[in-house]
Amino acid sequence: MRHVIDGVRYNVESYGNGFPAILLHGFTGDSSNWTPFLERWGKQSKLFMVDIIGHGKSDAPEELERYHMLSVVDDLFLLMEKLKIQKADFVGYSMGGRLALSFAAKYPTKVRKLVLESASPGLESDIERKQRIKEDEKLAAFIEEKGIADFVDYWENIALFASQKRLPIERQKQIREQRLLNSTQGLANSLKGMGTGSQPSWWLELSDLKVDMLLITGALDRKFCQIAKKMQNIANHAEWITVSDCGHTIHVENAEKFGTIVEGYLSNARS
Numbered sequence: 001m002r003h004v005i006d007g008v009r010y011n012v013e014s015y016g017n018g019f020p021a022i023l024l025h026g027f028t029g030d031s032s033n034w035t036p037f038l039e040r041w042g043k044q045s046k047l048f049m050v051d052i053i054g055h056g057k058s059d060a061p062e063e064l065e066r067y068h069m070l071s072v073v074d075d076l077f078l079l080m081e082k083l084k085i086q087k088a089d090f091v092g093y094s095m096g097g098r099l100a101l102s103f104a105a106k107y108p109t110k111v112r113k114l115v116l117e118s119a120s121p122g123l124e125s126d127i128e129r130k131q132r133i134k135e136d137e138k139l140a141a142f143i144e145e146k147g148i149a150d151f152v153d154y155w156e157n158i159a160l161f162a163s164q165k166r167l168p169i170e171r172q173k174q175i176r177e178q179r180l181l182n183s184t185q186g187l188a189n190s191l192k193g194m195g196t197g198s199q200p201s202w203w204l205e206l207s208d209l210k211v212d213m214l215l216i217t218g219a220l221d222r223k224f225c226q227i228a229k230k231m232q233n234i235a236n237h238a239e240w241i242t243v244s245d246c247g248h249t250i251h252v253e254n255a256e257k258f259g260t261i262v263e264g265y266l267s268n269a270r271s
Contacts, residue, residue, distance in 0.1 A: 001013075001014070002057070002058075003079060003082050003083070005075045005078045005079055005082070006066075006074075006075065006078065007061075008053060008058070008059045008061055008066060008075065009058060009059045010050060010051065010053070010058045010059075010075065010079060011031065011050075011051040011056055011057035011058045012031075012048055012049065012050050012051070012079070012083070013031045013048075013049040014046065014047060014048050014049070015038045015042045015046075015047045015049075016038065016041065016042020016043065016044075016045055016046050016047045017042070017043075017045075017046055018042075018043070018044045018045045018046050019044070019045055019046065019088075019089065019112070019266075020045070020046050020048060020083075020085045020087070020088040020089070021041065021045040021046065021047050021048070021088060021089040021090070021091060021266060022048045022050060022076070022080075022085075022088045022089070022090050022091070022100075023047060023048065023049045023050070023090075023091045023092075023096075024050060024052060024090065024091070024092040024093070024095075024096030024097070024099050024100055025049075025051075025052065025055070025056075025093060025095075025096050026093040026094035026095045026096050026097075026118075026249075027094060027095040027187070027190060027191070028055070028152070028155060028179045028182055028187065029055065029056075029093070029096070029178070029179075030051050030055050030056030030057070030178060030181070030182075031049035031050065031051050031056055031057075032049075032056075032178060033093070033178070033251070034047070034049050034091075034251075036251075036255045036259070037251075037255070037258075037259050037262070040259050040263055041259070041262065041263055041266070044263070044266065044267050045089065045266055048083065048085070048088075050076070050079070052072065052095070052096065052099065052190070053066060053067055053072055053075065053186070053190070054067060054182075054183070054185070054186030054187060054189055054190040055182055055186055055187075055190065056181070056182070060183045060185045060186030060189065061189075062185065062189075064189055064192055064193050065193070066189075066193070067189045067190055067192065067193025067194050068193050068194065068198070069098070069099065069102050069193070069194045069198065069199035069200065070102070070106065070200065071193075072099060072193075072194060073099070073102050073103045073106050073107070076099070076103050077103070077106075077107055077110065080110060086110075087109070087110055087111065087112050088110065088111065088112065089111075089112050089113045089114075089115070089266055090103065090104065090111055090113070090114050090115070091115040091117075091262060091266075092114075092115070092116055092117065092119060093117040093118060093119070093249070093251060094117070094118050094119055094248070095190075095194065096119075097116040097117055097118065097119020097120075098119050098120060098121075098122065098194075098196065098199060099194070100114055100116060100119070101114065101116060101119060101121055101202055101213075102199060102200065102202065104209060104211045104213075105200075105202050105205050105209060108209065108210060108211055111211045112211075112212075113211070113212045113213065113214070113265065113266065114211055114212070114213035114214070115213070115214045115216065115262055115265060115266070116213060116214070116215050116216070117216045117217075117250055117251060117258070118216070118217055118218070118221060118224045118248045118249070118250070119215075119224075120196065120224070120227045120231075121201060121202035121203050121205075121206060121231065122196060122199050122200060122201035122202055122203070123196060123197060123201055124201055124203050128197070129197045129198075129201070130197070131197070132195065132196050132197025133195065133197035133198055134197075135197070136191045136192060136195035136196075136197055136198070137191075137192060139191055140187075140188040140189075140191040140192050141188075142154070143184055143187050143188045143191070144184060144185075144188050147184055148179075148180055148182060148183070148184055148187070149180065151187070152176060152179045152180055155179070156172075156175070156176060156179070160221075160247070160248050161247070161248060161249065162247065163218070163220050163221075163246065163247030163248070163249075163253060164247065164249060164252065164253065166253075167252070167253065171252075175252070203234070206231060206234040206235045207234050207235065207236065209235060209236075209237070210236070210237060211237060212237045212238075212239075213235060213237060213238045213239070214238075214239050214240075214241065214261075214262075214265045215228040215231055215232060215238055215239065215240040215241070216228075216240075216241050216242075216243065216250055216258070216261060216262075217240070217241075217242050217243070217250070218242070218243050218245075218246030218247045218248060218249075218250050218253065219242050219243065219244045219245065219246060220245065220246060220247040221246070221247045221248045224248065225242060228240045228242075239265075241261055243257055243258070243261075
């Protein structure tokens with residue numbers, strides 16, 4: 001179902017019954033990424049799978065300011081109001097995890113629990129942020145010049161997703177086909193507007209954030225294991241689980257284990 005928020009149509013799929021849980025996919029993903037978990041999680045949670053702006057069946061507007069992280073956070077807040085959700089759990093992967101954490105930083109009373117898969121609070125220094133913005137803008141220009149197919153060829157071969165090459169060919173094909181459904185404008189603007197360099201850094205706010213959070217990383221993804229370890233040391237309400245023999249996309253590489261971890265964490269949540 002589509003909901004218009006400040007002129008932008010957001011596609012939201014829902015499933016199940018119970019306490020609300022908002023599921024946020026990663027860059028180049030969409031709401032269908034959560035399909036393998038619906039039956040399992042839907043027994044205890046009312047699931048809302050959002051296509052983030054510029055992705056899936058949601059709009060991909062031209063105006064770059066609509067993609068700024070805090071603008072998308074405000075869209076999520078208004079979306080919750082439309083859906084009559086007072087408070088929710090959030091499960092976010094990578095970009096979706098950064099969005100979930102940003103939402104919790106701005107609207108902590110609207111969040112019961114956070115599950116952050118391979119996600120970060122942004123970059124700590126101005127130098128890091130400026131460098132990352134340059135890299136993301138270069139990548140956005142590549143998308144605009146070469147188109148989605150050439151970009152997906154590049155994206156699926158970056159080091160971050162090396163461990164996905166061990167997946168069955170049919171599964172790799174499914175992931176590729178879903179990525180190809182995105183729009184050039186949507187992905188380019190998403191990189192420029194809510195990339196890791198463009199978003200606010202939440203490192204200094206972590207210690208004050210009173211929301212319970214679960215950090216999940218793949219043992220093969222050393223960079224995000226280091227980030228999760230640091231987050232756990234700073235945040236007072238953070239747990240961290242590492243899944244062996246997995247890289248950046250635990251929900252793809254070991255869906256059974258990921259599904260069990262999230263189910264257990266959310267079922268132990270208190271309202």
